[in-house]
Amino acid sequence: MHIIHVVGARPNFMKVAPVLHALERKNVRQTLVHTGQHYDANMSDIFFQQLGIPAPDVNLAVGSGTHAQQTAEIMMRFEPVVLDRKPDIVLVYGDVNSTVAATLVCAKLGIRVGHVEAGLRSFDRSMPEEVNRLVTDALADILFTPSEDGDRNLAKEGVSKQKIHLVGNVMIDSLVRLLPEAQRHGRNGFPERYALVTLHRPSNVDNGEKLSGILQSLLDVSKDLTVLFPAHPRTRQRLEAFSLKTEQLRLLDPVPYVQFLGLQRNATVVITDSGGIQEETTYLRVPCLTLRENTERPVTVSLGTNILVGQDAAKLRSELSNILQGKAKQGFIPPLWDGRAAERIADVLVPGD
Ligand code: UD1
Numbered sequence: 001m002h003i004i005h006v007v008g009a010r011p012n013f014m015k016v017a018p019v020l021h022a023l024e025r026k027n028v029r030q031t032l033v034h035t036g037q038h039y040d041a042n043m044s045d046i047f048f049q050q051l052g053i054p055a056p057d058v059n060l061a062v063g064s065g066t067h068a069q070q071t072a073e074i075m076m077r078f079e080p081v082v083l084d085r086k087p088d089i090v091l092v093y094g095d096v097n098s099t100v101a102a103t104l105v106c107a108k109l110g111i112r113v114g115h116v117e118a119g120l121r122s123f124d125r126s127m128p129e130e131v132n133r134l135v136t137d138a139l140a141d142i143l144f145t146p147s148e149d150g151d152r153n154l155a156k157e158g159v160s161k162q163k164i165h166l167v168g169n170v171m172i173d174s175l176v177r178l179l180p181e182a183q184r185h186g187r188n189g190f191p192e193r194y195a196l197v198t199l200h201r202p203s204n205v206d207n208g209e210k211l212s213g214i215l216q217s218l219l220d221v222s223k224d225l226t227v228l229f230p231a232h233p234r235t236r237q238r239l240e241a242f243s244l245k246t247e248q249l250r251l252l253d254p255v256p257y258v259q260f261l262g263l264q265r266n267a268t269v270v271i272t273d274s275g276g277i278q279e280e281t282t283y284l285r286v287p288c289l290t291l292r293e294n295t296e297r298p299v300t301v302s303l304g305t306n307i308l309v310g311q312d313a314a315k316l317r318s319e320l321s322n323i324l325q326g327k328a329k330q331g332f333i334p335p336l337w338d339g340r341a342a343e344r345i346a347d348v349l350v351p352g353d
Contacts, residue, residue, distance in 0.1 A: 001350060002029045004087040006078070008037030008062075008098025010047060011171075011276050014257060015093040015116055017051035018173035018342035026350045031085055035074045035098040036061040040233060046256045051174060067097060067128060074101035082109055089114055089349065092136060095129035095275075095296075100136050107139040116170055116345065118143035119150025120275075120296035126203065129275070133296070144345050146170070146279075147299045147334055167344040168336030171276055172283050175261060176339030182261035190250075195225045195320075196267040197249075200232035204273050204291060208242040210311070214291060215244050217313045218271070222248045224324060225268060230255040269323050271316075278306045283337055287328040289319055305331040 003023060007016045016032070023030055034056035038044045048055070060077040062070060074097065082090070082105060089112045092099045099115070106113045115136050122130050137143060137154060145151050146169040154164055187194075197218060205211050218227055230252040231239070239246060255263065261280070264270055270281050273291045281288035282304025293310040300306035307329065309315045322328060336344075 001089070002031070002085070002087045003349070004031045004033055004082070004085060004090045006033045006035065006090060006092050006098055006102040008035030008074070009094075009096040010038050010043050010254075011274075012093045012096060012098065013044070013047040013051055013053060014174040014276070015170045016091075017053050018170050018177070019091065019116065019345055020053060022342040022346035023349070026346055028346075028350060031058070031087065032056045033058045033060065033078065033081060033102075035078070035101070036063055037070065037074070037096060037098050039063055040254075042254045042256070043233070050178070050257045070097050071101045071104075074098055075105050078102055078105050079109070082106060082111055087111060089142075091116060092140075093117060095120070095132045095136070097128070097132065100132040103136045103139050112141040113139060114142040114144065114345075114349070115140040116144045117146055119145040119152075119154045119164070121149075121153045122294045122296040124294050128202070130296070142348065144170075144341075144348070146341070147297075147336075149298055165344070165348050166336065167348070168338060168341035169279060169334070170341045170345070171279055172337040173339050173342050174257075175280055175283055178258055178261060179265070182258050182265060185259050185262035187266045188259055188262060190228060190263070191226045193225055193268045195221050195227050196263050196270045196272075197227055197229040198232070198270075198272045198274050198277060199229075199291065200235050201273040201292070202234075205235045205238045208238075208244075211238060211242060212244055213311065213313070215239075215246065217316050219248050220313070220317060221271070221320060224320070226250060228252060228263065228267075230260070269320060269328075278304070279337075281305055282331055283333055285331055285333075287323045289316060291316075299334045303332045303334050305329050 005016050062073040090106045091114045092102050093116045103113050143164045144167045227249045229249045269287045271289045278297050278300040282300040288306045289309050
């Protein structure tokens with residue numbers, strides 16, 4: 001059996017790592033393709049090193065562009081790789097443009113696709129990731145879901161039960177493995193109490209007025225707590241383009257995986273619009289306030305520590321005040337978020353050994 005893994009953007013890397021390792025233990029022939037969607041060393045290379053991912057066998061080096069450009073470039077550059085290497089199955093991860101592009105190529109070539117992190121839905125098609133999720137799941141042959149809501153969503157869309165495997169959350173596999181190392185990094189010299197902020201959704205950062213409103217809320221937060229804000233390149237560009245002032249905040253470059261895990265683990269609160277961070281904080285039982293109106297990861301709200309605050313500055317303030325008074329939601333770890341999801345994926349792909 002020959003498996004090609006396709007990754008491209010930062011949140012893919014912590015998902016592919018445990019699957020690569022689990023399949024290695026089964027002696028499966030594997031090829032790793034990096035599309036090059038993320039290319040800065042601090043968005044890509046450092047994650048490969050820390051997560052123990054081998055150097056990619058193929059780098060498509062597509063770089064940035066509009067959605068159509070990026071998706072089309074990946075498709076054009078990935079097709080010959082598939083034709084040449086003739087995999088039995090291609091595994092794609094999450095909901096980024098690399099995920100949907102590789103899936104489309106394989107569907108047209110009749111190559112089986114497995115989607116890791118299938119079934120998540122925000123029901124908000126203005127999010128590019130939602131479109132990527134819908135298309136990928138409609139075309140994939142094997143759907144690995146992280147939680148039961150994923151199974152329910154797929155069933156409602158008419159996906160046959162035989163294709164769906166509830167395996168748990170592979171991102172948590174990486175977290176479980178590297179948490180001891182992250183704890184050694186701890187707060188990295190930052191103060192004992194701080195809010196950790198990440199922000200990169202186009203819906204939050206591409207509009208000057210909206211970004212300025214969020215920044216105002218963060219300046220409010222900074223009156224109570226140090227605000228650590230590792231900024232995504234997109235966000236950094238937008239802050240500069242809109243000439244927004246950030247002096248009261250501790251703006252940082254993107255932080256490597258292990259250090260970021262340490263920062264999350266020790267944060268008083270995490271304020272974010274990321275998907276994965278909602279899950280990581282739930283596992284770590286750290287309060288998370290999400291600057292979105294909806295989430296494709298509802299289990300982090302129903303079971304975990306996540307609260308959706310959207311654009312509501314008053315809600316952000318009142319939830320923050322609860323947290324500072326020690327009244328934060330405690331939460332539970334969702335079923336099968338146990339560090340063994342990748343093993344379950346490997347057992348589905350290569351049963352019986
Ligand atoms: C992508 C994913 C998003 C994911 C996020 C995590 C899609 C549709 N979006 O969004 O789901 O949450 O990654 O980071 O796939 N840039 C750099 N260096 C890099 C990468 C990007 O400077 O290494 C800059 C470029 O100016 C680029 C911009 O960031 O135009 C956005 O990058 P892009 O890959 O298009 O989308 P993300 O916002 O990173």
